[in-house]
Amino acid sequence: MxxxxxxxxxxxxxxxxxxxxxxxxxxxxxxxxxxxxxxxxxxxxxxxxxxxxxxxxxxxxxxxxxxxxxxxxxxxxxxxxxxxxxxxxxxxxxxxxxxxxxxxxxxxxxxxxxxxxxxxxxxxxxMDGCAWRVRAYYRVWQQLPSVxxxxxxxxxxxxxxxxxxxxxxxxxxxxxxxxxxxxxxxxxxxxxxxxxxxxLPPRTWADLIRRRIRAATSTTQLEQHQREAAGPDGAEQPAPSARTGKADLVALLRARPGLLPAMAVFLAAAVVARRKSRKAVSSQDFGTWLRDESSRQA
The missing domain is CATH 3.90.550.10 (Spore Coat Polysaccharide Biosynthesis Protein SpsA; Chain A)
Structure with missing residues (x-):
């Protein structure tokens, strides 16, 4: 069963x-x-x-x-x-x-x-009912190899x-x-x-950012745990990661140059989320769950 x-x-x-x-x-x-x-x-x-x-x-x-x-x-x-x-x-x-x-x-x-x-x-x-910046963000996000x-x-x-x-x-x-x-x-x-x-994706830019802040914060927590688990010799064998690197974005743009405007939105969301996650990371607050309510509405 x-x-x-x-x-x-x-x-x-x-x-x-x-x-x-x-x-x-x-x-x-x-x-x-x-x-x-x-x-x-x-x-x-x-x-x-x-x-x-x-x-x-x-x-x-x-x-x-x-x-x-x-x-x-x-x-x-x-x-x-x-x-x-x-x-x-x-x-x-x-x-x-x-x-x-x-x-x-x-x-x-x-x-x-x-x-x-x-x-x-x-x-x-x-994507019905989603703000244009949300749609642009996910046009890029869905194409990333790790995703x-x-x-x-x-x-x-x-x-x-x-x-x-x-x-x-x-x-x-x-x-x-x-x-x-x-x-x-x-x-x-x-x-x-x-x-x-x-x-169901977030419908608003604010709710998307809330999700991305949570993702940035939680990814940092995971990486901290990986370093602690690896010990002093862990640097010799990097832990698996799903972070998006510059090479991934460059390769995606070369393959699909029409994504350039959406890429600008994607990068803006990443920068804002990473900046706003610093407070939680610095205080080691990995318990506050920023929830997107827009995707739960009828």
Missing amino acids: TSIVIPAHNEGQVIGRLLDALLTGSDPGEVDIVVVCNGCTDDTAQVAALRGPAVRVLESPVPSKHAALRLGDEHARGFPRLYVDADVVLAGPDVRKLTAPLASAPDGGPADGPAVLATAPERELP REGLFGRGVIAVSAAGYARLAALPPLMADDLAASLAFAPHERLVVRTALVRV
């Missing part, structure tokens, strides 16, 4: 659409869905419970995504296992496409052949039993999806292009 763990903090506006999509096209007993309402002050739990016995709802007073994921793991029943953000939309048939490459042997180990330990779907970013090949920024990751063991060893980090993606070597992870997740 495939288990799906959904951490949800005040997601009453959107949790219903995700659960309806997951249950559509799923056979009875095919998926085990666990919604972990962490520190909710809205009707997230009630909305989720309305979806019937196929959805189990847990409530925790702690508003922590990492704690919610671990609580969900304690109650999840099977593998492969999916971790899904409450504000995306993923359909039942796409769950099957994500779990197919994760076939495991009866003992829980990988099947014969190359071991794919983690998968994620292709992302759909509907196209990494498992992060999709709101969904599926793992085998062996892949779960890799994730369970990760510390609590803001950039949990980036850390999860980097925990697997390129041959161990797979973006399943035939599976699709709908990720």
